[in-house]
Amino acid sequence: AGTLHVVATPIGNLDDLSPRAQRVLREVDAVCAEDTRHSRQLLARFGIATPLLALHEHNEEQLAGRLVARLQAGDSLALVSDAGTPLVSDPGYRLVRAARGAGVRVSPVPGPSALVAALSVAGLASDRFVFEGFLPAKAAARRERLAGLAAEPRTLLFYESSHRIVDALDDMRGAFGGRRPAVLARELTKLFETVLDGSLDEIAAAVAADPDQRRGEFVVVVEGAAEDTDARLAEGRRVYAALRAQLP
Numbered sequence: 001a002g003t004l005h006v007v008a009t010p011i012g013n014l015d016d017l018s019p020r021a022q023r024v025l026r027e028v029d030a031v032c033a034e035d036t037r038h039s040r041q042l043l044a045r046f047g048i049a050t051p052l053l054a055l056h057e058h059n060e061e062q063l064a065g066r067l068v069a070r071l072q073a074g075d076s077l078a079l080v081s082d083a084g085t086p087l088v089s090d091p092g093y094r095l096v097r098a099a100r101g102a103g104v105r106v107s108p109v110p111g112p113s114a115l116v117a118a119l120s121v122a123g124l125a126s127d128r129f130v131f132e133g134f135l136p137a138k139a140a141a142r143r144e145r146l147a148g149l150a151a152e153p154r155t156l157l158f159y160e161s162s163h164r165i166v167d168a169l170d171d172m173r174g175a176f177g178g179r180r181p182a183v184l185a186r187e188l189t190k191l192f193e194t195v196l197d198g199s200l201d202e203i204a205a206a207v208a209a210d211p212d213q214r215r216g217e218f219v220v221v222v223e224g225a226a227e228d229t230d231a232r233l234a235e236g237r238r239v240y241a242a243l244r245a246q247l248p
């Protein structure tokens with residue numbers, strides 16, 4: 001049987017396509033891409049003429065079976081998304097699951113991801129973190145999601161687009177308090193790369209003041225909630241007392 005290679009592609013700077021990624025994309029029988037026009041340009045830039053086929057959210061479930069049959073028949077395939085690592089807020093998990101379920105080898109060609117790139121320059125605690133992907137588009141659902149994260153002690157990471165960055169920052173101030181430290185990573189590896197740090201209030205003000213800061217693609221990194229040791233100790237004692245009361 002063939003192999004399904006899950007290949008990371010650049011998030012901006014095309015020089016970030018690794019030599020191994022180039023070789024795999026050249027050697028496989030077909031490349032499954034989220035947007036074939038977009039990926040054709042990337043491949044053309046490296047002189048790669050491998051056939052492309054469209055695999056996106058809407059056809060992935062139906063197509064997965066046929067692709068797995070191809071893999072079982074001996075073809076090797078690569079999976080790419082428009083940018084960064086497939087499956088990270090991108091399509092692919094259904095195909096990967098189907099391939100693994102059928103006993104087909106699935107192998108990563110790791111590389112860029114906006115998530116790790118942002119974390120690597122944020123300077124916030126990085127030993128434990130929570131990736132929340134995109135927040136809900138509707139205000140009420142977004143606020144509810146953020147409220148549920150207000151006490152989360154781990155560093156939080158969100159993906160955001162230019163349409164909603166202002167609203168998202170405002171809602172984060174509401175849920176986490178404007179003094180919570182955060183980092184806004186914009187257009188990483190691109191010409192207008194900027195990394196702003198400060199309180200959520202300061203970052204929201206900087207973005208509000210400069211329309212250029214609202215352009216492009218964003219990762220918002222937010223410091224986790226300070227762990228309230230007294231409250232935690234009190235809770236621990238309460239649980240212990242309740243459990244003890246149950247013992248014979």
Ligand code: SAM
Nearest residue numbers: 011084085088113114159160187188217218219
């Ligand atoms: N699979 C991709 C990855 O591994 O990073 C993420 C795909 S997701 C559909 C696109 C989102 O990733 C953007 O809305 C933005 O939040 C983030 N993103 C992608 N490229 C970025 C960049 N160069 N700078 C900052 N954020 C970026």
